[in-house]
Amino acid sequence: MTDGATPTSPPVHGSGIFPRRRRWPAALEARADIGGGILFFALCLFSWIGPLLYPHNPLAIHAHHILAAPDARFPLGTDALGRNVAARLMRGGQATLAISLWASAIGLLAGLLYGLTAGLGPAWLDHLLMRLLDALLAIPTLILMIFFAAIVPLNEVSLALLLGLVAWPPIARLVRNEAFAARERDYVRAARQFGAGRLYIARVHILRAMLPLVIVNATFLMADMILGLSGLSFLGLGIQPPHASWGGLLNSGAGLAVIGSWWLIVFPGLAIFLAILAMNMLGQGLLARLNGEERG
Amino acid sequence: MTMALLRRLGSSLLSLALLVTLVFFMIYATPGGPAYSILGVHATPTAVASLNRQMGLDHPIWRQYLTWWGHLLHGNLGYSFTQHAPVADLMGSYLHNTLLLDAVAATAAIALAVVLGLLQGARSRDLGRVIGAGQIIGYSLPTFFVGTILILVFAADLAWLPPGGLGDTARSPGLASLWRHLTLPAITLALPLAAGLSRYFGHQVRDEYRQDYVRAAQARGLGPLRIACGHVLRNAVRPLVTVIGMMIPYLFVGGVLTESVFDYPGLGWLLWRSALEQDYPTLTAIVLLIGVLTILGNLAADLANTLLDVRVRYD
Amino acid sequence: MTADTPALFVSGLTLGLARDRSARALVEDLSFDVAPGEMLAFVGESGSGKSLTAAAIFGLLPLGIRRMAGSICVNGTELTTLSDRRLRAWRGRDMGLIFQNPLTALSPSVGIQAQIAETYRVHKGGTRDAARLRARALLTEVGLQAVATPPDRYPHQLSGGMRQRVMIALALACDPALIIADEPTTALDVLIQAQILDLIARLQKERGLAVVFITHDLRLAARYADRILVLYAGRAVEEGDAGTFFTAPRHPYSRALRDAVPTIPATGRRLAEIPGQPPGPRDLFEGCRFAPRCPNVRDDCRRTEPAMTFDGTRFACLHPCVGTP
Numbered sequence: 001m002t003d004g005a006t007p008t009s010p011p012v013h014g015s016g017i018f019p020r021r022r023r024w025p026a027a028l029e030a031r032a033d034i035g036g037g038i039l040f041f042a043l044c045l046f047s048w049i050g051p052l053l054y055p056h057n058p059l060a061i062h063a064h065h066i067l068a069a070p071d072a073r074f075p076l077g078t079d080a081l082g083r084n085v086a087a088r089l090m091r092g093g094q095a096t097l098a099i100s101l102w103a104s105a106i107g108l109l110a111g112l113l114y115g116l117t118a119g120l121g122p123a124w125l126d127h128l129l130m131r132l133l134d135a136l137l138a139i140p141t142l143i144l145m146i147f148f149a150a151i152v153p154l155n156e157v158s159l160a161l162l163l164g165l166v167a168w169p170p171i172a173r174l175v176r177n178e179a180f181a182a183r184e185r186d187y188v189r190a191a192r193q194f195g196a197g198r199l200y201i202a203r204v205h206i207l208r209a210m211l212p213l214v215i216v217n218a219t220f221l222m223a224d225m226i227l228g229l230s231g232l233s234f235l236g237l238g239i240q241p242p243h244a245s246w247g248g249l250l251n252s253g254a255g256l257a258v259i260g261s262w263w264l265i266v267f268p269g270l271a272i273f274l275a276i277l278a279m280n281m282l283g284q285g286l287l288a289r290l291n292g293e294e295r296g
Numbered sequence: 297m298t299m300a301l302l303r304r305l306g307s308s309l310l311s312l313a314l315l316v317t318l319v320f321f322m323i324y325a326t327p328g329g330p331a332y333s334i335l336g337v338h339a340t341p342t343a344v345a346s347l348n349r350q351m352g353l354d355h356p357i358w359r360q361y362l363t364w365w366g367h368l369l370h371g372n373l374g375y376s377f378t379q380h381a382p383v384a385d386l387m388g389s390y391l392h393n394t395l396l397l398d399a400v401a402a403t404a405a406i407a408l409a410v411v412l413g414l415l416q417g418a419r420s421r422d423l424g425r426v427i428g429a430g431q432i433i434g435y436s437l438p439t440f441f442v443g444t445i446l447i448l449v450f451a452a453d454l455a456w457l458p459p460g461g462l463g464d465t466a467r468s469p470g471l472a473s474l475w476r477h478l479t480l481p482a483i484t485l486a487l488p489l490a491a492g493l494s495r496y497f498g499h500q501v502r503d504e505y506r507q508d509y510v511r512a513a514q515a516r517g518l519g520p521l522r523i524a525c526g527h528v529l530r531n532a533v534r535p536l537v538t539v540i541g542m543m544i545p546y547l548f549v550g551g552v553l554t555e556s557v558f559d560y561p562g563l564g565w566l567l568w569r570s571a572l573e574q575d576y577p578t579l580t581a582i583v584l585l586i587g588v589l590t591i592l593g594n595l596a597a598d599l600a601n602t603l604l605d606v607r608v609r610y611d
Numbered sequence: 612m613t614a615d616t617p618a619l620f621v622s623g624l625t626l627g628l629a630r631d632r633s634a635r636a637l638v639e640d641l642s643f644d645v646a647p648g649e650m651l652a653f654v655g656e657s658g659s660g661k662s663l664t665a666a667a668i669f670g671l672l673p674l675g676i677r678r679m680a681g682s683i684c685v686n687g688t689e690l691t692t693l694s695d696r697r698l699r700a701w702r703g704r705d706m707g708l709i710f711q712n713p714l715t716a717l718s719p720s721v722g723i724q725a726q727i728a729e730t731y732r733v734h735k736g737g738t739r740d741a742a743r744l745r746a747r748a749l750l751t752e753v754g755l756q757a758v759a760t761p762p763d764r765y766p767h768q769l770s771g772g773m774r775q776r777v778m779i780a781l782a783l784a785c786d787p788a789l790i791i792a793d794e795p796t797t798a799l800d801v802l803i804q805a806q807i808l809d810l811i812a813r814l815q816k817e818r819g820l821a822v823v824f825i826t827h828d829l830r831l832a833a834r835y836a837d838r839i840l841v842l843y844a845g846r847a848v849e850e851g852d853a854g855t856f857f858t859a860p861r862h863p864y865s866r867a868l869r870d871a872v873p874t875i876p877a878t879g880r881r882l883a884e885i886p887g888q889p890p891g892p893r894d895l896f897e898g899c900r901f902a903p904r905c906p907n908v909r910d911d912c913r914r915t916e917p918a919m920t921f922d923g924t925r926f927a928c929l930h931p932c933v934g935t936p
Contacts, residue, residue, distance in 0.1 A: 097332070133315035134307075139586040140545035141550060143567065147583050150571035171578070227438055231553055234440045235568055247440075253559070254444045258452040258459070267381070269441035279434035284432060431878045508715035516781065518702030526729065527718045534720075598806050 024115060033285025035203055036219075038280035043271070047093030056087040058244050067261050077263040080256055082133070085249070089267055092244035096274065099160045100225040105226070107163025108218050109172060112207075117177025120183065130176065136169045145228055147236040163225055174217055178210040185209075216286045223279035230272045246272045301602070308595045317382075318468035320364050323580055324357070353602060372481070373584075374577030376570070383581045386500025387563070391585070394555070394562035398547045400478055401485035406540065408486070409493035413532075416525055427498065439550050443484040450480060460558035481558045481589025485550045489543060496539055500532040534601060539599020545564045548586050616687045617644035618788045619668070619706075624681030626663055626672065626845075636679065638663055638845045644799025646787060650815055650822040652836035652853070654829055654868065656889055661825045661843040667792045669708060670698045686788050691917065704734040709792040709811075709828030711776035714766065722763030723777045724750070730784040749780040753810060766896040783818075788817075791823045798830070806833050829868050841865045844890050844900045851924025852876035861924055861931040863907045899929065907932065 062068075062082040070077045076085040119127040144166045152158050179202070182188055188205050196204075232238035233247030241248060246268045253264025367373070373383040416427040451459035462477050504510065505528060513523045552564035560564065563582055570578035626638040626742060638660040645651045653661040666672050668683055682744065683690045685705055690698060695797060702708075710716035718726055727749055728742035749758035753776040766774055782790055796804035799897045812835050815822045826832050832839050833853050840850040841864065849862040860866045867885045887904040898906070898913040905912065907930045917927045 072530065095358070130312055131314055132306075132310045132318075135318050135587070138311060138315050138545075139583055140549045140586065140590070140592045142549040143401060143583055146552065146571045147579060150576070150579055194608055221387050223436070223574065231436060231440065234438075234553070235556055235571070237571055242539050250444065254447075257444060262448060269438070269477055272438050273436060273441060276438065277433065280432055280436050304903060410889040508710055508712060509718045511671060511905070512669055512710055512716040513779075514717065515702055516733075517699050517701070518729070518733055518786070519699060522729075522733070529718045531718070 006012065025281060031285065032281040033283075033289065035283060036278045036281030036283075037112050039274060040282065041276065043093060043275050044288070046098060047097055050090040050093075051087070054086065056084045058084065058091040059242060060084065060086040060087075065137065067256065069261075070263055076267050077261070077266060079249075079252065079261075085263060088244040088249060088286060089246070089271060091272060092246045092249055092268065093101045095239055096226065096229055096233075096246045096272075097147050099163070100222060101157055101231050102160040103163035103167065103225045103229070104222045106161060107221055108169040108214070109182060111168035111171025112175055112214070114168065114172040114227060116179055116202055116206075117128055118172070119176040119179025121205070123266060126176070126180075130173075133173055133176075137173070141167055141224065142228055142231055146235065149232055154238065154240055156239070159232070159269060160227065162233075163228055167224060167228070171214075171217060171221060173211065175214065176212060179206050182206040182209050212286075212290050216283050218291060219279050219283035219286065223283065226272065226275045226279065246275075301599075305596055306472055308529070308591055311591050312588060315591065316365065316368060316584065317361075319580060319584050319587070320361055323576065323581075324360075328516060340410035353531070365458075365466065367425055368584075373581040376575050376578045378580065379575065383577050386549065387566070387585065389579065390561060390563045390566045391516075393432070394551055394561065394564060397478060397485065397555070397560060397562055398551065401482045401550075402543070402547065403484075404482060405486040405489035405543075409497050410491040410533075410536075412490070412531065413497030413501050416498035417503075417505055417528075417532075424498070431491045431495040431498075435488040435495075437488060439484055440487065440557050441552040442487055443481070443554055446480045446484060453536055454509065462609060477511070481554050481560050484557070485547070485554045488550065489546060492546075493536070493539060493543065497532065497536055500535055502530045504532045537601045538597050541594045542592035544590050545586075548590070615685075618647045618686060619823065620648075620682075620684040620687075621664075621668070622646040624664065624667060625679040626660070626667055627679045629675050629677040636845060637676065638667070639840075641681070641845075641847055642851065643840055643847070645789070645821040645823060647821050647861065648815065649817040649838070650812070650836045651823055652832035652839045653823060653833050653842060654827065654839055655842035656827060658844075658889060658891075659842040661842050662793055664791055664842075665708065665793050665823065665825060666707075669702055669706065670695065671702075671892065699736065701731050702786070704718060704785040705787050706789040706791065707784070707787045707799045709775075709778050709790065709795045711784050711794040712798045713771070713778040714798075716778060717774060717781075719766055722765055723758065723769070723781075724763045726779075727781050727784050730781060731789050734785045737782045742844040746784070748778075749783055751781045752775070752785075753777075753814075755780070771799050772806060775803075775807050776810065779807075779814070784815065786818075787820075789821045789823070789897065791825070792824045795824075795828070797826075804831075811835070829857075832873050841868065846900060847919070848901065849924055849926040850919075851926075856924060861922065861926040861933075862901075863905050863930075863932055864901050865926075866907075866932050899927075 013286065026036055057072055060083065062078060062084070064082070065074065065078045066082040067080060068074050068078040068082075074084055074086065076089060077090070097291075114129065114133075117260055119128045121129075145163060148162050148166065149159075152162060181207065183201070188201055191201050191205055229245070230247030230250070233245045234251045236251060239245035239248055243251070249268035250272070253261065257265040371384055373387075375381075376383050376386055379386055409456055412427055412431075416424045447459045450457050457480055460477075460481075462474070510523060510528065513527055518526070548564065551562060553568055554560065555562045555565035556568045563585070566578065567582045568576075568584070617678055622642040623646065624638060624641040625636050627636040640854045641660075641664060643651065653664070655661050661673070662801050663676065666688070667678055668685075670693075672678065677693065681691070688701075689731070690701060710860070717723065721729075724746040725745060727746035731737070731742045732739070743858065747759040750756075755776050756772070758769065758777075760864065765819055766777070775798075778795075790811070795811065796807050799807060808831065811822060811824070822831065822904060825837055829839075833856070836853050839849065839853050841848050841862065843864050849856070849860065849865045851861075856865070857869065860869055864885075871884065885904055890900055890903075896899060898911075899908075899917055900917055902908050902912040907928075912929055917929045919925050919927045922931070
């Protein structure tokens, strides 16, 4: 209760017999966003800068080194066709992270548009759109992804579109609720009194007010996208072989790991885990900061 | 209160209707049109044409829509050409297996979450931080990764537990075998769930511990265990019920991945296989079923919450 | 317990921040006692340390605040040397605490009878039914005949005044010798205030309870308490009989407090104000801590900290007020 953060306020309030303890806090949570950011940056470096420092063809087959354990020549071993796992992991990282980022951007945009339309449009439209959203939200995201992945031809563009267009409903709901709350606030009402148009208000007042929360949820969306894409690839419904992806590597390694080639699943699994962890830490940390600010 | 209940019920029904409509249009949008989605992509053009006539798929869309409802209400979910059985018959045993796995995993997750949440919220800051770090790691771990590692360690290396499936229930029936087959998938499914739930519940408990009544209970000489179980838990557990309702979608998502890792013959596994084999009737039916179960689950959670809330019950 | 053992005896109590040694003590060298059947009122502004003192007596100081020195005896037993586990047996059994806001201090999803019965059984054992009967008898005693029957009621079903009565019944569950009431009426409206305080006063007389009544309202203190202790910035500045205290306070702070109380009918006189703010926990000072705001201040006040002296009442002031203004 007495550290330097609050030097001016007395630690004891007269009201109530036991002063409130300070909020559980969160050194861990406040620093989590920095840790998460660094981790994510490191993974991006690994995927894009790594191939420059370690130029090996992820598709090249080394027939004499099939299922080689990690050693000096193949730091992360080779797979059943004798391909370099380290190189495949880097290329897989590019595909996984890039598609996830694009998908998040698409999902975010779709969610923003839908949510703002519902939140700022007339009441009947809001009602209709929200009911529709409820029905959409009833089907879990990954299930919908699997459904569409079974229907459309799978390539990088279609995957980004598919993931993004499936993932937006939670964002849309958040945006709609925030917009709904914001438009009843005094400054927005005042702006309307002065004759500001709907779009102007949406852009200047409402979007800006909800931006921090949207950013936080975008990081969680990104975590979901990485998980979704990896999950799809793991199920054989994502990035198709021979192209590498983290989920795909895990999938093809799963059977071989059981007979001893542990490196085939541990490294891609760790990569997926770390990417999701990075995004969750970033989101949690930002959220803790945001809440801290609101509490004052 | 009755009015609120009816309104809640009405909104669930509306969501259900919209869901059915949504799925109808999703099939309608599949390449080749609904006939392909019923016959599968391997159907011949003549078969498609005859089915179109036979099922009235050459009718205008509104009539097809009504037919779709009619089939659904009669429990007719189509015919799976890859499994050679009506989809409705097919799903029974898979649904049963999934519900079994989900029930075990959910129970384990809730129990773990309550214990962890109480520990985290109750007192020690350091313990709370350790648990907090564990939680964020727990729900960042992809289910399929945990599953494969568990198989690697406990089934392949140590050979303590079977690597997957449900065993030959006809040959070696009995609870022991069932439990052995359920253990690894249930742990896999429960782990991230417990992480998420306990995080939420821990926050709830922490908020409760800041309330005056906790200090009042201490001032009456009640012990920490009694305060935790008799007072804090009672107040913190109510919001947990709603969250338990919200975890149903997660159970299905985690279920698909877990069941495919462990080759567990459940709904998620069936969904995965039918997606790979482009068996659209089965795919559609499962998506619809999962949607329905999710909506019903949320409804059930809301009702339970209403019943548990003394404030609503008595006023 | 004999009549001359005080129910509560506190001497030299000093509370301070555990981690910050540069800050001054939050409560400094506080000594007082309360006899059975007596009501002592703690009067002071917010932050003067009155609630902290109560917390210290119960051994429930908030995190980061520590007892630096002093002893606390309840019914002749030293509590400061007891382990937390042993002390727990004393809380609720020998001393009861009444909170400011009964809505938040009652466990919201446990029935009121169940809460009273639980407290009783934790300390005295016995069957569930016996404890229930006891709970109902207590509820009747505090004037809640209406809810002293089955079925059990939840706190949110009661009005504010009823809840505070429940709080009192709860404090009385095990027949304690000492009750500490921390601003028991601040959250209530005026008519209910009087009812609650009348009830506490009645129970004090009937049961021979020792009561510590914590309040910032000098009028209520003067009306209900036998003795008054005025706290300023963690230090007792004056202690004395309620009657003489109100007519002739010696410490300038007490007098200022008294003169800041409006009377009905209004006298037409302007109410006195005390200029300035009480010191925060980080303001260090030499000499008397009231000196910056004191109308009687002289040079020596800023150098020497006045000790408690006895002249009709006990007070700590180098240049006390004299006569009855």
